Amino acid sequence: xxxxxxxxxxxxxxxxxxxxxxxxxxxxxxxxxxxxxxxxxxxxxxxxxxxxxxxxxxxxxxxxxxxxxxxxxxxxxxxxxxxxxxxxxxxxxxxxxxxxxxxxxxxxxxxxxxxxxxxxxxxxxxxxxxxxxxxxxxxxxxxxxxxxxxxxxxxxxxxxxxxxxxxxxxxxxxxxxxxxxxxxxxxxxxxxxxxxxxxxxxxxxxxxxxxxxxxxxxxxxxxxxxxxxxxxxxxxxxxxxxxxxxxxxxxxxxxxxxxxxxxxxxxxxxxxxxxxxxxxxxxxxxxxxxxxxxxxxxxxxxxxxxxxxxxxxxxxxxxxxxxxxxxxxxxxxxxxxxxxxxxxxxxxxxxxxxxxxxxxxxxxxxxxxxxxxxxxxxxxxxxxxxxxxxxxxxxxxxxxxxxxxxxxxxxxxxxxxxxx
Numbered sequence: 001x002x003x004x005x006x007x008x009x010x011x012x013x014x015x016x017x018x019x020x021x022x023x024x025x026x027x028x029x030x031x032x033x034x035x036x037x038x039x040x041x042x043x044x045x046x047x048x049x050x051x052x053x054x055x056x057x058x059x060x061x062x063x064x065x066x067x068x069x070x071x072x073x074x075x076x077x078x079x080x081x082x083x084x085x086x087x088x089x090x091x092x093x094x095x096x097x098x099x100x101x102x103x104x105x106x107x108x109x110x111x112x113x114x115x116x117x118x119x120x121x122x123x124x125x126x127x128x129x130x131x132x133x134x135x136x137x138x139x140x141x142x143x144x145x146x147x148x149x150x151x152x153x154x155x156x157x158x159x160x161x162x163x164x165x166x167x168x169x170x171x172x173x174x175x176x177x178x179x180x181x182x183x184x185x186x187x188x189x190x191x192x193x194x195x196x197x198x199x200x201x202x203x204x205x206x207x208x209x210x211x212x213x214x215x216x217x218x219x220x221x222x223x224x225x226x227x228x229x230x231x232x233x234x235x236x237x238x239x240x241x242x243x244x245x246x247x248x249x250x251x252x253x254x255x256x257x258x259x260x261x262x263x264x265x266x267x268x269x270x271x272x273x274x275x276x277x278x279x280x281x282x283x284x285x286x287x288x289x290x291x292x293x294x295x296x297x298x299x300x301x302x303x304x305x306x307x308x309x310x311x312x313x314x315x316x317x318x319x320x321x322x323x324x325x326x327x328x329x330x331x332x333x334x335x336x337x338x339x340x341x342x343x344x345x346x347x348x349x350x351x352x353x354x355x356x357x358x359x360x361x362x363x364x365x366x367x368x369x370x371x372x373x374x375x376x377x378x379x380x381x382x383x384x385x386x387x388x389x390x391x392x393x394x395x396x397x398x399x400x401x402x403x404x405x406x407x408x409x410x411x412x413x414x415x416x417x418x419x420x
Contacts, residue, residue: 001173002050006066007380010039010265011408016413021411023383025057026314027089028415046353047372070315071371071385077317078324083131087092087340088118090147091139092332094214098132098198099206102275102342107213109144110332113351118153120353126158131165135297137340139332142176145184152188167191171340173208174223175216182223182230193227194235195220198272199244200251207244211417223256224373228264236265241285249302262307265379269296269303270401275342289398293405300413311414315383318370323390325366337420338365341391381407 011019016033033040038045045053050102054060060066094101110118121192126132134155136148152168159166170185174195177185184192196209197220205215227234236255238248252267271292274283287295300310321327322339329337338349338361346362347355370387371377379385381404403410 001062002054005058005060005063007383008058009380009407009411010036011411012036018080019030019411019415020058021414022057023313023381024070024315026312027056027058028411028418029056029058030415031139033227036349054310064325067377067382069086070386071369073315073317073383074386078326081326082129083133083326084125084129085133085135085321085324086122086125087135087137087329089137089139089330089332089337090141090144090153090393093143094139094140094173095140095143095175095211096208097211097213100272100274100278102277103139105139108332113405114332114334114349115147116418117349117353118330119151121330121349121355122353123158126155126164127160129162129164130154131167132159133167133169134171134173137171137329137341140173140176141170142181145176145181148375149184149188151332152190156189171196173216174220175210176224176226177226179226179229182226182232185227186230186232191234192233195224196237196239197221197251197255198239198241199247201209201247201416203244203247204251207239207241214420215385224255224260224265225258228260229395234260234265235258236267238269239272240269240287240292240299242297243285243288245290245299252306252308254304256306262309265308267303267308269299271296272390273341273397288407289400289402290352293402296402297406298407304416309371310417311403311410313407313414314411315385316386319386319388319401320390322355322365323368323387336362338394344394345370366396379404 005022005024009021009023011021018031018036019028020031021028022296032037033160037043089110092103092106093109095106111134141148154167168190169192171194196295201217204217208216209217217417224234224236267383272286304310317323322329329340331337331343334349335345336355338344338346344361346365347358350356368390370382376382376387384403385401388401393399
């Protein structure tokens, strides 16, 4: 016997048809009105339709434990020791003073003995890996471009010697990127650059000014142009809040006018979060999760209208690489951090590049499973969320991914870009 999958979602359409989406498998089909009536139980499923639904996973055997299948996907990802993702903080210093930043902007940099600890740690890992991924981070990492060049060259040499694939991303505010710097990044092997913009014009300038207070919007737009002109993939991260949300369409237009086109860039809209450092006035402009999701769903229409891709709503094996043992954030002082959203130390690198002084948070983060929480285990959105953000959970905030609040909207956007 068979039953409907617990991870099915029906999205009715105005013409009587419906979209049927399965979150565990990422399957999506369009049902005409007749098939909708069959699925609603108004008439029996014919044999061919029954077989089709069973083959595509919308129907499953009565005794199939789908939750355990989702959990096993996570365990498979955890068991993969062939790849390692490392975020390296080159400096705590930054030329910006973003209003929501959790960092203290100390003029402290990765250098000397700590640099050697990082290289010893990564050199040992490279000899064991098939793939090493590095994300260069800060502060503002481009204030330490000579360090980036030196470390990148060393790691590329070691990776080549051991037959290890090396990929490199860069997270930057973009202000220091000129055409020459972009060409330099390309030569170093950096294949993706993430730059944040907080809405258009004055909205961005108020949220992400220089330390002097001057605006940065036009300079960052030019940086985006330099990145795509250097044939580096660009991810534009938009930090959404109640003030800048209505300027996103103008921002997208400005990006396209600067040569940032859908074939060269990805748009990633995220929620501006209070990391505990904001006063009441600044904190009040941050959306709650469900509020953000509804506004996000609206803005994705603009993203799609400009030709950029929208979320694929594909099932995931883990919410964040930092949930896995094979991911680590290294601070400029040789500390290991919970993730790139916090400076909370969970361990350290010793002089030999070994992980030492592991504290309880390290164990919680690295041993956490998405089915530990009974609410997550029972949730129909589990394959799309996998327990949500452990950093937010540690801070006592809602950990769920915003997709759960607007999944029908995301399914429709996905369907509009898919072929059946």
